[in-house]
Amino acid sequence: MRRRDVLSGLTATAAATVWPWPVQRDAAKVSLTDLLNAESVAAPALAPQSLTDMLAAARRAFNTSHYDDLTSQLAVLIAGAASTRQDGRDQDRDAAAVVLAAGYRLASELCVKRNDDALAWVLADRALNAARATGSPGPVAHASRSVAIAMRRAGHHGDAISLLSASAAQIQPGSHPSDAGLATYGSMLCTAAYAGAQAGRRAEAETLLGEAAEAAGRISAPVIAGEIAFSPTHVVVYRIGVFTALGDSATALDHASTVDVQLLETPERYARYCIDTARAWEQHGRHDRATQALHAAESQAPEELRRPSSHEIITRMLYAPTVTPSGLRSLAVRVGAVR
Template identity: 45%
Template sequence: MAGTRHPQAPTLQLRAAVAVGDYATVVRLARRTRGLTQDQLGARVGYSAATISRLETGQQALHDIDTLRLLARELAIPPSWLGLSPLAPDDTTPDRRMPALPGVPPVRVEADVAAEEEAVQRRRFLAGLAGITTTALFAPGQPADAATLAGRLEQVLTGAAGSEGASAATVVELRRALATARTVFDACRYDELSLILPRIVTTARGTAEHTSGHDRDQTLAQLSDAYALTSELAVKLNQDGMAWVAADRALTAANRSGDVVAVGGAARSVAIAMRRQGRHDGAISLLTRVALGLGADTGEADPEVLGVYAALLCTAAYSCAQNGRRAQALDLIGEAEQAAGRLPDTVRRGRLPTPANVGVYRIGIHTALGEPGIALDHARTVNHSLLPTPERHARYCVDTARAWEQYGRPNQAVQALLIAERLAPQEINRPSVATLISGMLYGPGPTPVELRALAVRSGIA
């Protein structure tokens, strides 16, 4: 890459890390080559030394493009070493924008950035699988149908797949594989995720059985996260029974690990499964109890703990809204907004409940309360630049579509769904979104011109 040179020739180990897309190791080795401590690098990019340590061990995923570019700059390495394309010296290319939601600021998706993120995700996908298995798990082709995806979820829970030939893995390898799985989830590639999860769960479970002490606790935390991600996928597929089973296993593993972040994430999965079965009171009680137990409501909390705290409150607020508890829902989402506002600017992206993500929850809360006008007002205030993944963008669009439909504006609802389809086609094929499309298609009143074609593409009509 012209104009970007590393101060020293890369070592063989560094070249190998670049080749397989092991960006955590690239950062660690490049930092050492530069003679920087974790504290010094953290000061340059706005992170704590502890966060840099988590990034270098794979405990915290490196998926944000802005962070990757900042690290490349401060480490004086080519962006390509972190899976990025080069930036032009004078990047004045006009924005390529998606069609705007009627009455809502446009969602910005630049084609080159989208392609760059896809390349990062693909490299992580391959590198993550290489760390755990040499068996091919992904066969390119058309996305799997709902029955096939449900069958793969069953394999995660029953151990019917991925058990043969599964070997123990290190904690770092498990973290990297799980980071890959999360990246695939964030890209709404649910068919690929259903292929990855059985092997990760089987490997983590087997590793936990053959380790002890601190390594065993860390492995159990990874197993908990894998089960929690399985539960998230089951919710996406409307497989509520399997979502509850996976969530319960996640909480069991988390409690055994003693990891408070894992316990918080697993408890949230259990509560979501409970809520979807109509057990709102129990879900709200669990969420608020675990949130308060984190001790993140006052003072300075670790960003990861603070993020889990805010996520628990967001889910509790939405559960209250679905149960008609307006005052409690608004109190909880207000507290979640304050918690998200306490997150450092450098981590206000991705899966954490950032202010923008909390804003998306606001849309769903007011729609559930039968207040679509207020929901749409919140939709207009969401900062799209802080919704960096296709899953979050698509969730924003779908929730906004629900609000427009409830507001009696099916044309605007369809436009929102079309944007979601372009961002993440598999998100539109979810059963709950199919129900929304079907309700508009066969409901009273005129049918928007583009609705029927959308229904056909979604397999509804």
């Protein structure tokens, strides 16, 4: 497989500077498909702390919805982690495997944001393979969740639920669970509930959400499970999406009204809440309220409104046989939904 000059250049920069490296705005753009080849790029083995810092920077880019920058960051991260896993010192290889799994997982999440579902599935599978090499149940569970998300988006709802249920059963909290264990378990149940809702399995979705809420109620503070924060508030946000998927916008909006947005820690999570609420308002026939929610999302994470799924909401309302809400057309132009 031929080496990519752009990735090699980025790798050299990362090795020579403290992360995050200065972003080269005029450099050749790294594409999502380049992430498939990043592991084959020649890169120096790095110290575990350097890899950890690189992963933290990539997560910050994701949480602030800086997706263009994130693609380049992930290319360097994957190359460095793969090289360290292969050529690093014995004590560094295990840490590199954990970072590599997380990097591929984050890359899969990015592809979901970009609506490249096929690539998301491939990268999620790579995350799972890397996670299994760690021998640790946490990375395996997080990667399994990424695979299940890709399966759900491809229409394999039942298989996604089965994978998540089996993975959750393997890490089911006991009588004295850690917050991290509860967060991992609960986030998998939330994802399974959404898959169930998309399959029209309301009773199952509600049961899974109830179990997730119980897990959230046992943690002492919000916890990051993989790339996603988990807390009682985040379970409520999932309820918005679940009930909208079930066609019950009234219940979805009831849950939306209870969310304390101050407890949504990142711009990405806040925008996700706003967009889910907008989708519920649209389904409820209140395009004016949906537009307000989309404006709120734009104020914190404008890149979220440039996603194809957000464009679908905007264009449906824009061309609906109803009065166009104030500010919707200008929003559509700003985020590229229309020209």
